[in-house]
Amino acid sequence: MKTIILGIESSCDDTSAAVIEDGILLSNVIASQAVHEAYGGVVPELASRAHQQNIVPVVSEAIKRAGIQPEDLTAIAFTRGPGLMGSLLVGLSFSKGLASALQIPMIEVNHLQAHVMAHFIREKEVEKVLPTFPFLCLLVSGGNSQIIKVSSYKEMEVIGQTIDDAAGEAFDKCAKVMGLGYPGGPVVDRLAKEGDATRFSFSKPHIPGLDYSFSGLKTSFLYTLRDAVKEDPDFIEKNKADLCASLQKTVVEILMQKLREAVKQTGIREVAVAGGVSANSAVRAAFEEHARRYGWKIHLPKLSFTTDNAAMVAIVGLYKYKDQDFCPFDAAPFARVTDKF
Ligand code: KG4
Numbered sequence: 070m071k072t073i074i075l076g077i078e079s080s081c082d083d084t085s086a087a088v089i090e091d092g093i094l095l096s097n098v099i100a101s102q103a104v105h106e107a108y109g110g111v112v113p114e115l116a117s118r119a120h121q122q123n124i125v126p127v128v129s130e131a132i133k134r135a136g137i138q139p140e141d142l143t144a145i146a147f148t149r150g151p152g153l154m155g156s157l158l159v160g161l162s163f164s165k166g167l168a169s170a171l172q173i174p175m176i177e178v179n180h181l182q183a184h185v186m187a188h189f190i191r192e193k194e195v196e197k198v199l200p201t202f203p204f205l206c207l208l209v210s211g212g213n214s215q216i217i218k219v220s221s222y223k224e225m226e227v228i229g230q231t232i233d234d235a236a237g238e239a240f241d242k243c244a245k246v247m248g249l250g251y252p253g254g255p256v257v258d259r260l261a262k263e264g265d266a267t268r269f270s271f272s273k274p275h276i277p278g279l280d281y282s283f284s285g286l287k288t289s290f291l292y293t294l295r296d297a298v299k300e301d302p303d304f305i306e307k308n309k310a311d312l313c314a315s316l317q318k319t320v321v322e323i324l325m326q327k328l329r330e331a332v333k334q335t336g337i338r339e340v341a342v343a344g345g346v347s348a349n350s351a352v353r354a355a356f357e358e359h360a361r362r363y364g365w366k367i368h369l370p371k372l373s374f375t376t377d378n379a380a381m382v383a384i385v386g387l388y389k390y391k392d393q394d395f396c397p398f399d400a401a402p403f404a405r406v407t408d409k410f
């Protein structure tokens with residue numbers, strides 16, 4: 070008997086549904102919400118409404134592309150949190166409705182656990198080396214920057230995390246100051262390719278342990294721009310590429326320095342990266358360089374699995390299904406990060 074899991078992700082501004090059959094991804098449909106661009110960030114109320122519009126067509130499309138019928142589904146895995154309350158509610162309510170109609174179990178998934186487990190998604194005819202436990206995972210997104218010690222799919226210990234802004238937030242906020250739109254991370258990455266990364270230097274945090282901080286970098290970036298624009302109003306326009314390259318270099322150095330420390334402390338040399346910022350070309354290049362220089366065994370996610378997607382929710386669903394770890398039909402979403410993975 071095949072185990073076919075439908076994954077549903079709606080924690081922020083992407084509505085996504087995916088189908089995994091016996092560990093192999095059959096479909097992964099993502100509807101992004103352009104409505105937020107005009108506001109320079111995600112507007113929670115608009116996100117919930119867009120999820121409501123998208124959820125039925127996105128799930129139907131995922132089922133269709135997988136070549137199955139709804140009755141073939143074994144269980145439904147959904148993101149329970151952390152995320153935006155209204156957005157989570159849409160995915161959760163839809164999952165409840167479909168699971169009760171089909172009389173199949175529901176499986177709750179932690180969004181952060183799902184990002185880490187994206188490394189276990191397998192696709193037809195794609196060779197892939199899966200991570201072996203324990204490994205370290207640098208989870209870097211718009212809302213989180215964490216170093217996680219992953220001992221099994223459900224034993225994940227956060228050994229370092231940001232005390233203020235996340236890495237993606239630093240990219241987005243600095244990009245906003247330069248007028249690059251939202252989300253600015255991918256634009257910084259693109260412009261940085263043409264720039265000189267040694268041109269500007271920005272402050273790096275000096276905090277103990279494995280924790281991160283990005284607010285000092287953001288302030289230092291802001292002050293550099295403010296002072297320079299006083300002298301030359303066209304400063305940003307003229308120096309965009311160098312600013313992006315220098316900013317990106319600093320973010321990557323901050324991330325990798327603590328990660329090296331984590332490898333030293335734990336003795337674990339198998340290291341993965343996950344979350345939206347793992348799409349960044351300099352982050353990926355730094356991982357490859359560390360693999361060469363320090364002999365790390367690294368795992369870089371496929372680009373379509375870096376940002377929010379339901380394939381990663383479905384893969385956690387599969388692992389939990391094997392453990393018969395189901396959730397009650399009266400489950401409520403949780404907005405904040407909890408230690409519960
Ligand atoms: O994991 P994710 O899709 O979602 C949330 O955190 O909600 O991450 C989104 C973040 C944004 O801050 C975005 O700017 C950043 O990932 N990001 C990037 C790149 N692609 C996405 N940052 C730098 N370089 C990129 N190529």
